[in-house]
Amino acid sequence: MASLAEKILGRAVGRGLRPGEVVEVTAQRIMVHDSIAPAVRRILTANLGHDRPLHPERMAVVIDHVAPAANLATAESQRDLRGWVAANGIRDFHDAGDGIAHQLLIEDRIARPGEIVIGSDSHSTSYGAVCAFGTGMGATDIALAVATGRTWFRVPETIRIEVTGSFGPGVGAKDLALTVTGRLGADGAIYSALEYRGVAALSVAERTTLASMAVEAGAKVGLVHPEGLPAEQAAPDWLLADDDHEPRGRRLEIDLDRLEPMLARPGRVDDVAPISEFEGRAVDVVYVGTCTNGRHEDIARVAGLLRGRRVAAGTRLIVVPASRASMAAAVADGSIATLLEAGAVIGPPGCGACIGRHMGVLAAGEVCLFTGNRNFRGRMGSPEAEIYLGSPEVAAATAVAGRLGDPRAILEVIC
Amino acid sequence: MARIWSFGSDVDTDQIVPGRYAPYMTRDEELGRYAFIEARPDFAAAVRPGDLIVAGPNFGCGSSREYAAQALHLTGLAGIFAPSFARIFYRNAANLGLRLFEADLREELGDGEEVDFDFEGRVIRAGGRELAIEEPPELLLRAWQAGGLAALLFAEARR
Numbered sequence: 001m002a003s004l005a006e007k008i009l010g011r012a013v014g015r016g017l018r019p020g021e022v023v024e025v026t027a028q029r030i031m032v033h034d035s036i037a038p039a040v041r042r043i044l045t046a047n048l049g050h051d052r053p054l055h056p057e058r059m060a061v062v063i064d065h066v067a068p069a070a071n072l073a074t075a076e077s078q079r080d081l082r083g084w085v086a087a088n089g090i091r092d093f094h095d096a097g098d099g100i101a102h103q104l105l106i107e108d109r110i111a112r113p114g115e116i117v118i119g120s121d122s123h124s125t126s127y128g129a130v131c132a133f134g135t136g137m138g139a140t141d142i143a144l145a146v147a148t149g150r151t152w153f154r155v156p157e158t159i160r161i162e163v164t165g166s167f168g169p170g171v172g173a174k175d176l177a178l179t180v181t182g183r184l185g186a187d188g189a190i191y192s193a194l195e196y197r198g199v200a201a202l203s204v205a206e207r208t209t210l211a212s213m214a215v216e217a218g219a220k221v222g223l224v225h226p227e228g229l230p231a232e233q234a235a236p237d238w239l240l241a242d243d244d245h246e247p248r249g250r251r252l253e254i255d256l257d258r259l260e261p262m263l264a265r266p267g268r269v270d271d272v273a274p275i276s277e278f279e280g281r282a283v284d285v286v287y288v289g290t291c292t293n294g295r296h297e298d299i300a301r302v303a304g305l306l307r308g309r310r311v312a313a314g315t316r317l318i319v320v321p322a323s324r325a326s327m328a329a330a331v332a333d334g335s336i337a338t339l340l341e342a343g344a345v346i347g348p349p350g351c352g353a354c355i356g357r358h359m360g361v362l363a364a365g366e367v368c369l370f371t372g373n374r375n376f377r378g379r380m381g382s383p384e385a386e387i388y389l390g391s392p393e394v395a396a397a398t399a400v401a402g403r404l405g406d407p408r409a410i411l412e413v414i415c
Numbered sequence: 416m417a418r419i420w421s422f423g424s425d426v427d428t429d430q431i432v433p434g435r436y437a438p439y440m441t442r443d444e445e446l447g448r449y450a451f452i453e454a455r456p457d458f459a460a461a462v463r464p465g466d467l468i469v470a471g472p473n474f475g476c477g478s479s480r481e482y483a484a485q486a487l488h489l490t491g492l493a494g495i496f497a498p499s500f501a502r503i504f505y506r507n508a509a510n511l512g513l514r515l516f517e518a519d520l521r522e523e524l525g526d527g528e529e530v531d532f533d534f535e536g537r538v539i540r541a542g543g544r545e546l547a548i549e550e551p552p553e554l555l556l557r558a559w560q561a562g563g564l565a566a567l568l569f570a571e572a573r574r
């Protein structure tokens with residue numbers, strides 16, 4: 001019986017597939033962002049003598065990595081990118097301030113269930129939230145797809161994550177994603193597909209947290225079963241039809257009822273342990289944002305816990321919404337006002353300091369609680385800074401205490 | 416002679432080239448100088464063309480930044496040996512012509528060891544020992560000869 005990955009690739013080539021086969025397929029969507037676009041254009045020009053996409057209507061171009069521009073080099077590069085977009089009639093273009101590419105492609109339904117969507121960014125696995133075969137590639141692979149409309153894949157083995165139960169208070173999708181990364185290890189899903197099952201009750205936002213982090217276990221795609229997607233993002237019947245009763249590959253079983261708030265220790269995404277092991281560690285910066293946990297739901301959770309409280313003296317809370325729509329919703333429901341009152345800094349929607357290029361980079365010796373997806377040494381600035389990965393709820397508890405904290409402690413006070 | 420540079424497991428792209436050294440912040444031809452700039456500052460200064468990296472599993476994990484593979488390629492490395500590679504890094508290296516070998520040589524070869532890498536003979540000679548190299552896939556051999564898989568595929572695209 002076919003896994004979701006086999007079904008989507010099989011549909012694209014019109015026959016049944018087995019893991020290990022190599023297939024050539026049409027790239028139905030190609031996402032390019034500001035950080036990689038110059039390289040893609042340079043490679044196209046060097047090899048073809050021009051940099052025109054074969055199918056401009058399949059392109060999605062987003063300025064999110066250094067948005068708005070941080071310096072002259074990025075400003076000029078982004079000016080050139082806007083020129084390229086206009087010259088080629090690329091309609092799916094999002095300028096600085098619209099948000100993070102992955103969030104926008106899902107929000108605007110550019111990435112659709114059952115489609116093959118490739119992006120110049122490793123977290124293109126995010127599109128698995130709506131069960132699109134989303135995966136990241138480097139500049140040359142993307143340039144080849146831009147030039148030919150095609151790309152190739154080795155059909156991945158599938159690792160099924162069977163989820164049961166429901167999240168307890170203060171526990172959420174990030175804790176599940178961290179648990180999976182910890183259990184599989186950073187190379188546990190290399191060349192493979194992750195397939196989440198039993199998560200029909202999860203929102204698209206929660207699914208995006210899971211799919212975005214699939215790559216942290218090395219996975220090619222992180223497909224969340226499309227059952228339970230909202231009507232406007234519903235999957236086609238061929239994808240929904242559940243013919244997969246006997247999975248061939250590995251399985252991982254996780255009971256949400258027993259899940260606790262989890263953290264990843266600095267340096268390794270798979271060095272994961274419950275919050276109780278870390279409580280009390282002083283934190284300089286709490287950073288809420290990114291394609292993993294910067295959506296309205298995430299911001300609202302942080303605001304919910306911060307209402308009537310203040311960020312601890314000596315700690316900074318930086319909140320960077322994943323998109324303009326996320327920010328607008330957080331303004332509309334009062335979350336942003338709550339965060340400002342609590343002492344937070346609000347950044348413009350985009351990647352912010354996630355890759356250490358601007359707006360909140362970390363100095364040597366600083367400790368950060370980050371709701372993003374990577375805690376590699378040097379990721380957010382100084383290689384001597386320490387990054388802990390955790391959920392929005394842990395971020396809120398940590399901001400209030402000025403130390404790594406368990407959100408369940410504040411929740412008890414609220415209840 | 417080629418020098419062995421040993422690395423551990425899960426060497427990520429932020430270690431290979433931090434995001435702050437992205438190409439348009441840095442001139443392309445200089446990228447090689449930033450290979451492992453913070454994780455192992457002695458590397459870029461001392462690595463010579465023909466040297467080899469021997470590492471643990473999941474080499475190149477993390478970001479899709481092709482300039483990580485490009486920076487290593489520009490140092491003239493003759494190959495990277497690891498039990499497994501992160502898939503995006505693997506594709507990037509294939510496209511650029513950087514030679515990756517899925518093999519675990521950590522027990523065999525130590526950091527700083529001087530060896531003779533005879534690629535045509537598919538063998539590494541180290542202090543009287545001979546380590547056989549598995550035959551690489553045919554497509555990769557053709558790609559390496561053409562200067563990278565991208566060169567082959569673009570030639571097809573132009574036709």
Ligand code: SF4
Nearest residue numbers: 123290291351354355
């Ligand atoms: S938010 Fe961070 S991880 Fe997500 S796309 Fe931007 S830089 Fe990458």
